[in-house]
Amino acid sequence: MSGKKLLEVKDLYTYYQTRLGEKIKAVNGVSFELKEGEILGIAGESGCGKSTLGISISGLFPPPLKYGKGSVKLGDVELTNINHSKLRKEILGKKISFIPQSAMNALNPTLKVKRFIVDLVKEHEPNLSEDEIIKRAAERFESLSLPKRVLDAYALELSGGMKQRTIVVISTMMNPEVVIADEPTSALDVSSQKIVIKLIRQLFEEKIIKSVIFITHDLPILRHIATKIAVMYAGEFVEVGTMEQVIFDPVHPYSNALMNSIIVPEKGIKGKKLPSIPGAPPDPRLEIQGCRFADRCPLADDECRKAPIEMREAKGRLVRCIKV
Amino acid sequence: MNPYFKYLSRKLFWYILTFFIAIFLNFFLPRLIPGNPVSAIISQMATGGVNSESLERLYESFMKEFGLDKPLPVQFINYIKNILKGDLGTSFSLFPKKVTSILGEALPWTIALQLPAILTGWIIGNLFGAIAAYKRGTFDKVLFPVALFVNSIPYYCLAIILLYIFGVYLEWFPIGGGYSRNLIPAFSWTFIKDVLHHYFLPYISIVLVAIGGQGIGMREMSIYELNTDYVLYSRLLGISDRKILKYVFRNAMLPQITGLALSLGTMVGGALVTEIVFSYPGVGSWLFNGIRQLDYPLIQGSTLIITLTVLVANFIIDIVYGIIDPRVKAAQLEER
Amino acid sequence: MKTLKLLFTSKKFVFGLCLFLTLLFLGLLFPVFNHKDPLDLAGFMYQPPSKEFWLGTDNFGRDVLVELIHGLKTSMFIGLLAGTVATLIGVGIGLTAGYIGGWVDNLLNTITNIFLVVPPFVILILISVSLQNRSLGIMGLIIGITSWPWTARAVRAQATSLRVREHIDLAKISGMGTFEIMLREVLPYIMSYIFMAFVLQVASGILNEAGISMLGLGPSNIVSLGTMLSWALLFEAVRTGAWWAFIPPALTIAFITFSLLFMSTGMDEIFNPRLRS
Numbered sequence: 001m002s003g004k005k006l007l008e009v010k011d012l013y014t015y016y017q018t019r020l021g022e023k024i025k026a027v028n029g030v031s032f033e034l035k036e037g038e039i040l041g042i043a044g045e046s047g048c049g050k051s052t053l054g055i056s057i058s059g060l061f062p063p064p065l066k067y068g069k070g071s072v073k074l075g076d077v078e079l080t081n082i083n084h085s086k087l088r089k090e091i092l093g094k095k096i097s098f099i100p101q102s103a104m105n106a107l108n109p110t111l112k113v114k115r116f117i118v119d120l121v122k123e124h125e126p127n128l129s130e131d132e133i134i135k136r137a138a139e140r141f142e143s144l145s146l147p148k149r150v151l152d153a154y155a156l157e158l159s160g161g162m163k164q165r166t167i168v169v170i171s172t173m174m175n176p177e178v179v180i181a182d183e184p185t186s187a188l189d190v191s192s193q194k195i196v197i198k199l200i201r202q203l204f205e206e207k208i209i210k211s212v213i214f215i216t217h218d219l220p221i222l223r224h225i226a227t228k229i230a231v232m233y234a235g236e237f238v239e240v241g242t243m244e245q246v247i248f249d250p251v252h253p254y255s256n257a258l259m260n261s262i263i264v265p266e267k268g269i270k271g272k273k274l275p276s277i278p279g280a281p282p283d284p285r286l287e288i289q290g291c292r293f294a295d296r297c298p299l300a301d302d303e304c305r306k307a308p309i310e311m312r313e314a315k316g317r318l319v320r321c322i323k324v
Numbered sequence: 325m326n327p328y329f330k331y332l333s334r335k336l337f338w339y340i341l342t343f344f345i346a347i348f349l350n351f352f353l354p355r356l357i358p359g360n361p362v363s364a365i366i367s368q369m370a371t372g373g374v375n376s377e378s379l380e381r382l383y384e385s386f387m388k389e390f391g392l393d394k395p396l397p398v399q400f401i402n403y404i405k406n407i408l409k410g411d412l413g414t415s416f417s418l419f420p421k422k423v424t425s426i427l428g429e430a431l432p433w434t435i436a437l438q439l440p441a442i443l444t445g446w447i448i449g450n451l452f453g454a455i456a457a458y459k460r461g462t463f464d465k466v467l468f469p470v471a472l473f474v475n476s477i478p479y480y481c482l483a484i485i486l487l488y489i490f491g492v493y494l495e496w497f498p499i500g501g502g503y504s505r506n507l508i509p510a511f512s513w514t515f516i517k518d519v520l521h522h523y524f525l526p527y528i529s530i531v532l533v534a535i536g537g538q539g540i541g542m543r544e545m546s547i548y549e550l551n552t553d554y555v556l557y558s559r560l561l562g563i564s565d566r567k568i569l570k571y572v573f574r575n576a577m578l579p580q581i582t583g584l585a586l587s588l589g590t591m592v593g594g595a596l597v598t599e600i601v602f603s604y605p606g607v608g609s610w611l612f613n614g615i616r617q618l619d620y621p622l623i624q625g626s627t628l629i630i631t632l633t634v635l636v637a638n639f640i641i642d643i644v645y646g647i648i649d650p651r652v653k654a655a656q657l658e659e660r
Numbered sequence: 661m662k663t664l665k666l667l668f669t670s671k672k673f674v675f676g677l678c679l680f681l682t683l684l685f686l687g688l689l690f691p692v693f694n695h696k697d698p699l700d701l702a703g704f705m706y707q708p709p710s711k712e713f714w715l716g717t718d719n720f721g722r723d724v725l726v727e728l729i730h731g732l733k734t735s736m737f738i739g740l741l742a743g744t745v746a747t748l749i750g751v752g753i754g755l756t757a758g759y760i761g762g763w764v765d766n767l768l769n770t771i772t773n774i775f776l777v778v779p780p781f782v783i784l785i786l787i788s789v790s791l792q793n794r795s796l797g798i799m800g801l802i803i804g805i806t807s808w809p810w811t812a813r814a815v816r817a818q819a820t821s822l823r824v825r826e827h828i829d830l831a832k833i834s835g836m837g838t839f840e841i842m843l844r845e846v847l848p849y850i851m852s853y854i855f856m857a858f859v860l861q862v863a864s865g866i867l868n869e870a871g872i873s874m875l876g877l878g879p880s881n882i883v884s885l886g887t888m889l890s891w892a893l894l895f896e897a898v899r900t901g902a903w904w905a906f907i908p909p910a911l912t913i914a915f916i917t918f919s920l921l922f923m924s925t926g927m928d929e930i931f932n933p934r935l936r937s
Contacts, residue, residue: 020669058560093562100560105553108571110578110650123563154650171561342774349778353786472925476917478867480874481910484889484898492901499899544928586776586810593781597874601893615789615876623789627782634779 003036006075006177006211007057007096013068014056025284026052026065028235034178039204039212041226041243043219043258047281049235050215051101054180057213058096059087074178094124097176097209101183103167107155114151117170124174137173144169144199161192168199172209179203180213185221197225219258223247231255234281234292241317252319253297291321299323331646339639346631350624351403355396412628413621417613423625426610431629433502434606438595441527445534446584452535453542454573457550468543475536479594483529483601490525497525500603526602530595541583545576578649585641589634596630666930673926679919683912687733698722698730698883706902716904718888719895727883728908734884735866736916738800742865745804747858750811755850757812758819759842769816776809784868788877799879803868810864811857818850852931856924863920870913885909 010031016024026049034040042050052065059079061067072079074095079087100106108116114134121133128136138148150158150166158166164184172179181200185193203209214225222229222243229246231239231254239252250256279296282288290305291297297304304322311318394402406413412423452471456464474482491499503509503519549555549572558568596608603609607626614622667673696702700722707717715724757768775783784806788794822828823846831845847854866885872878873886874893892898892906 020666055560060559062556062559088559088562088564091562092560098557098560100553100557102553106557108554108558108575110575111571119563119567120561123561123567156651338770338773342777345774346778349783350786353783354790469922472921473914473918476863476921477910477914478870478917480871481889481913484892484906484910488898488901488903488907492898493903540925548932589777589779590781593779593871597871600874601898611785612875615785618789623785627786631778631782635777638777 003038003210005033005035007034008071008073009033009057010071010073012053012056012070012072014052014061015066015068016052017064017066022285025049025235027056027068029070030232030235030237032230032237032240034211034213036177036210037227039214039225039227041214041216041219041222041229042232043216043222043229044232045258045281046217047284048232050217050232051182053232054098054182054213054215057180058092058098060092089124093120093171093176094174095176096178096180097171097174099168099171099179099181099184101186103164103184104160104187106167107163109155111154112151113153113155113166113170117151117173120170121173140169140173144202161188161195164188164192164196165199168196168203172203175208177210178213179209179211180215182215183217184214186216186218193221197221201225219255220247231258234288235284236292236320237311237318238293238320239317240311245315245317249315251315251317251324252321253299253323254293328646332643335639335642335646339635343632343635346635347404347407347628350628350631351400354620354624407628412625415614415619415622417617417619417622423621426622427607427625427629430605430607430610431633433604434596434599434608435633437523437526437599437604437606438530438592441530441595442534442584442588442591445531446538446580448531449535449538450542450577450580453539453544454546454569454576456539457543457546458569458572464543468540471536471539473536474532475540477533477536478597479530479533479591480597480601482533483526483598486525486529487601498522502605522602522604526598526604529598530591533594534591537587538580538584542576542580545579546572549576578645581641581645581648585638585645588637588641592630592634667927670926670930672922672929676919676921676923676926679915680923683732683916683919684736687729687736690729691733694726694729696723696726698727699881700726702726706897706900706905708902709904715908716902718902718905719891719897724888724904724908727888728885728912731883731885731888731909732912732916734796734879734882735869735886735913737796738803738869738879738884739862739866739916741797741800742803742807742868743858743862745801746808746861746865747811747854749805749808750857750861751815751854753808754812754815754817755819755842755846758816759823759846760838761820761823765816765820768812772809772812772816775806776813780806780809781868781871784872785875785877788872794878794880796879796882799869799872800865803865803872804861807861807864807868811854811861814853814857815850818853819846822846822849852927856927856931859920859924859927863917863924866913866916866920885913 012027012030013025014027016026018024028049030053032040042053044050055062055065056067057072057079059072059082067080070080074091077091079091082091107113114137117137118130118133121128121136122130134151137151141148141150144165146162146165146169150162155163164187168181168184179200184200185196188196200212200214204212212225214222216222219229219231226243229239229241229243230237231246231250231252233254239246239250239255241251245251246255247259250259282292282295290307291300291309294300294304299321300323309320309322311320312322313319314321314324410424412427415421415423415426418426452467456467456471477485487499490496498504498521501522503515503522509515555568555572558571596606596611598604599606599608600612607629610622611626611630613619614626701720702723703713703717703721705717705719705721707713707721709716713723713725715728718724718727753768753772757765757772784803787802787806788799791798828841828845831841836844869878869884870886870889873884874890876890878884878887878890886909888909889906892902892909897903897905
């Protein structure tokens with residue numbers, strides 16, 4: 001897969017600043033490249049920083065999220081220090097777009113869908129008339145098999161699955177190069193999940209979007225969509241490889257555990273995983289000596305806790321472990 | 325059935341129910357305490373040196389006149405019958421003037437004062453609150469305590485202070501009344517100018533406090549809305565801050581409208597006492613006079629009128645809200 | 661009590677609390693040192709502030725400063741009493757309605773809404789007007805009885821959302837009675853809201869007392885901030901320019917309410933994460 005390099009992230013550090021003055025680490029030194037034609041899946045437990053990574057890449061740092069250091073380059077443009085108005089007009093929604101986690105609440109409850117689309121498109125292409133925009137939206141909806149009535153609806157008139165699909169279409173209206181999808185399937189039932197994944201694939205195959213970052217806690221689901229996978233733990237990547245490598249032959253102990261954790265269908269906790277990994281991620285306020293996963297790792301020993309572990313090549317991919 | 329119609333009829337039913345309860349309370353509460361108002365009045369008159377025989381006769385005639393000699397349930401039915409006829413009884417202190425005619429003259433003054441004042445306060449307050457929420461920084465840090473302080477001053481306290489400063493000390497405005505004593509009400513420019521001159525201070529005191537209160541509420545709602553998911557999503561899609569502000573204010577306004585309805589009762593109460601400060605010829609002043617003279621029909625008539633006005637205002641606000649907020653229609657659809 | 665520590669990081673809360681406590685202690689401690697009776701006729705009517713009378717005298721010739729402090733004490737007492745009563749009733753009704761739900765909720769909700777819309781001030785007037793002897797306690801009680809709906813509504817909203825939490829299910833399974841669950845499982849979670857509601861109810865109690873006293877229905881024979889204002893009005897203090905008779909009580913009412921509202925705003929910012937800057 002040697003497409004054009006679209007996104008380059010180098011040593012990105014971001015954190016949250018609390019009211020009491022504490023610095024809570026979120027993204028702890030993440031680096032990767034995203035090429036045209038790639039679908040990168042980022043998988044990890046809740047709280048590992050993957051959602052924050054998604055937002056950090058956008059260049060928008062909504063408080064209390066703060067930029068630490070590192071670089072995020074979209075093509076030639078450095079996003080971490082870009083002028084805000086340039087970011088908004090040329091990048092957000094147009095070159096990089098976002099499919100948010102809570103699609104349930106992502107739509108303004110008092111705005112009809114078509115109104116919102118008009119606002120969005122007018123922002124990036126001010127010369128189009130309202131009618132033209134609505135026409136374009138209707139065509140896009142139709143080509144992706146979404147009913148036209150959605151355009152005239154308010155957010156709460158749509159079902160969960162329909163809302164999610166609508167969000168996907170809205171986010172890709174401007175044909176962005178990079179789409180960051182943050183847990184787009186997590187709040188859906190299995191059949192809706194399939195439909196949303198199919199939708200994203202369709203957009204990808206029709207070259208409406210050129211690359212995708214698919215963030216999820218559900219590692220197995222990436223089998224249906226990702227080309228490359230990065231497993232994330234406590235703010236950093238612990239394994240990066242092709243989809244086949246990570247799904248069928250995970251190397252890092254954490255990736256292994258993720259792939260094998262059981263889904264327990266208990267009442268009221270639909271789809272939630274009861275991790276079979278004992279323990280919990282480290283306190284994000286503390287400095288950790290050595291490997292962050294050591295306390296929960298079956299392979300860990302004293303050597304692991306001495307110094308921070310770097311990514312190294314093992315079995316044809318990158319792994320952050322000295323024991324494999 | 326049209327969901328909106330369902331919403332309206334349900335609301336209407338509830339308001340009528342509330343009105344009847346208000347009538348019930350209006351009638352019974354003052355009568356909970358043993359002893360009756362007539363004896364209180366008669367005893368007041370007794371200190372003026374009227375002989376006991378005439379007092380007895382006065383007492384009896386009062387009782388008959390006000391139907392107080394009949395059993396309570398009968399009195400209540402008569403009361404309701406009269407209300408439906410539009411008769412709120414006869415005033416004790418201004419006998420034989422009818423309460424309805426007294427209040428009928430006073431009500432327009434009250435509405436003319438309170439309606440514009442509350443609306444103006446609401447609009448300006450919301451604007452300030454929204455701007456403060458958006459700008460944060462110094463604008464917010466300075467304005468907020470000021471607004472809070474103004475909101476903490478009861479209407480009538482601010483009224484007294486303003487009356488003193490601008491009426492007595494600076495003598496820019498008259499100190500009381502609806503219009504100057506030497507003028508006869510007419511549609512002349514002189515009269516209207518005079519009325520406005522008298523109108524200004526009470527109007528401003530209500531507006532200022534209302535601004536304080538509304539501003540605080542709107543600021544809170546705006547901050548809340550600014551932190552919602554849909555705002556974040558809109559920003560991530562590159563939508564301009566100006567557009568997003570429009571979204572936020574529209575959405576923050578909605579609970580403000582309900583908030584207005586809820587606080588209407590208190591606002592009206594405070595505004596009424598403001599009338600007293602300025603001897604303004606509205607319902608408030610008559611209520612005050614009624615209380616001082618233990619004129620029960622007048623007191624009850626005033627409270628009933630006040631309650632009715634607040635109920636009507638609430639109902640209108642409910643109607644408007646139902647039209648504006650799409651969530652209301654959707655909720656009705658869901659319940660089918 | 662991390663919540664308490666968190667609360668004290670709010671400048672607004674601390675400022676409001678300090679101001680309120682200062683006024684409270686002023687009202688409580690002053691009479692201990694100064695034994696003058698506020699109703700004493702100490703001087704001529706409407707004497708302007710002087711070295712003898714720091715705030716002058718009112719229309720009866722009473723020392724305004726002494727009246728002010730006693731009035732402060734009275735108003736605060738009534739406010740606190742009314743606030744307590746209103747909060748207790750409001751929490752009781754709101755908790756029951758929100759937790760139990762169903763027809764109980766509908767009934768209580770309708771009652772609450774009715775007493776919310778019918779101006780509480782009106783009901784207050786109707787009750788007060790027929791009372792012969794209006795003592796401090798009774799005033800506080802009836803103001804509290806007429807202002808609970810607001811708290812009930814807020815508490816009910818909280819209770820409703822808590823009803824579906826997991827620890828409630830656990831409690832139900834372990835055989836806890838409804839009342840016990842409400843007290844031990846739901847109440848602790850909403851304490852912060854109850855505290856906030858209490859602060860606001862006290863503020864409203866003080867304002868209501870002032871208002872009702874202005875109408876002449878205040879506590880009988882006792883000086884309160886509201887009665888001071890009503891005397892000033894009745895006896896032409898404004899017209900004669902005797903500003904010391906009404907500006908101090910008016911400002912004091914404002915300051916008390918201000919301190920309470922400031923406290924509650926601070927609390928709101930802490931307890932309501934969405935409102936943080």
